[in-house]
Amino acid sequence: MFACIHGPQIPADLSLTEFAYGFSPVVEEVRERTVVIDVDGCELLFGSAYQLASELAQRAQKSRADGGVESTVSVAIAANPDAAIHAATYLKGITFVSPGEELTCLGDFSVERLDYSLVETEKKVADEILETLRLWGIRTFAEFASLPVAGVSERLGQVGLKLQQLAAGKTERHLKVKQPAPVFAQSLELEHALAELEPLSFIFARLLHQLCAALNAYALATNELCIRLQLEDQTTHERKLSLPYPMRDHKVFLKLLLLDAEMHPPQAAVTSVAINCEPVKPRVLQNGLFVPLAPAPDKLELTLARLAKLVGEDNIGSPTLLDTHRPDAFSLKRFTLVTKPDARKRRKTGNRQLAIGNQPCLGFRMFRPPLRAIVQADQGWPTQVSAWGKQRSVYGKVVKVAGPWRTTGDWWRDDRWARDEWDVTLERGGQQTLYRIYRELKTETWFVEGNYD
């Protein structure tokens, strides 16, 4: 049996669907103010179909605090969902349509009231059929239902047959059940505050396991984990883990969370833990036969997190040159595996370039920070260079020199630069080494920037 609830005066901020979930988990939202529920098996909870309909109508009138929708609703119960929809829409109060006697209740309805959308018929087609029926002198559901099936099929086609079954209340279909939106969030209130990471890791593991099981059930993954820790000092510690690829492996998540918690520990003992994630479609990747293997995404993420813990987050990534001529201007971006669509073409081009050029560029080793130097010059040409730093020292007689090359830039900013660069060969103990030195024009100070290698 099916029950249709129709409430045209329900306030806009109240949901009839949510109200219907209070009676049955199988709910179809027909329109904004009309829902159908499957009431089979509800007898134990609500009694007979009459009692259920009464309960529905009474509870609907209650306030929102009591689970109602603060409005009067029409309720119809029928063996056919479409018959229940028609009855509830056009008859006020409670209507019970006995199985097999649908036309007794609906027979007098005008054919204009046929809800053709229930049998997935286009308006244009339905209007044509209704016009034909009008020309034939068919006015009501009962008259339409009494027409011979073969004749209707012959003259109005399959759509006409469907509409005739709809008018007779004999359509057969399943409810289009509206699934409640899944929530991918887990939380836990702790009885005792936890100050150490190790016991907290068990809580993380449990919540992540449940979260990943939920993701797995919906064949989804996530690329963003949000963790929210309520602390004993009434503050909140929030962390967000962004992953370059969607994943749903709870072991990987746990390790990443623990590494992050070690790098950014909460400032007080933890009293509650909440983890939620943003569900996305899992990553589907077809590797090429001739493409070299790359690190597995989950392993790579773990490795990057461990490396970040080891050397610091600012010291790891892919270098990117900045759009400036300032010397040694670069930034580090997060390292991700890139699959470029034109990889094969680029590989061929790369091969050709290497084959044509076939001579490597001269390497350069940058001293960070540059070594402050004492340079002896003869008529402006460096003759002797001495520089000492914590890790290295540079000194020697200049045996060959090229330059100077003046570079300036960002003159409109406070951190403008202007300098004269020289390439020098320094000789020390018979060993010759190539360096790049420069003189800052603003301070007249010499520096060793690095060496050619």
Added chain:
Amino acid sequence: MRAAVSKVELEANIASRFGDAFKLHEKSAVETLSTGIDEIDELTGGLPRGSISEIFGPASSGRTSLMYSMLAYATAHEETCAVVDTNDVFAPTAATAAGIDFDRLLWIRCTGNLESAFKATDLLLHAGGFGLVILDLGDVAGKEARRIISSWWYRFRRTVEDRPTVLTVISEEACTRSCAAVTLELNGAAEWSGNLLRQNSISVNRQRPISPWQHESHFGAMAC
């Protein structure tokens, strides 16, 4: 004789239960990764995957030029590469000129911490999937490099053994001892054209594996 027979019988019995436990492990043909420089590839046949290769020489001997060339070739061929930069000397501007694709390069700056550099290399090798991992010890003083305990090198050799990774160590003095499959010694001589540095002429001396045919090769690194 009796003892020998019984040993064979014993091995046959155990082999039936434990399969190939007594079979000698056959080493498959060595795959190599080109350095991007024909002269060095002719000399070495490329750098063997699953092994340690060592490149050493004094400052300005061409170690970094060779490193850039290897990275440019590997990244152009879609290998994922990593540079463990012990003394933070990697120069992105010069690397771009050498043709390195930064999208496939992971740069780890260890800011002079030798222990971090070794731990980072270990993590990278265990992650697997990297085609080329370069441990740059080029600015580590010879005295410190000699103090590196051998167990690190044995550990790296064992880790990288069954992986398609080339672990290249760049240093001032040879320090990997017997763990490197290929050892190249570099020496450079700057060539000037008038008042301009034209190129660094580099001679490569192969020290391991020892070959009766060819030990030395030369190439030039153009000033870009």
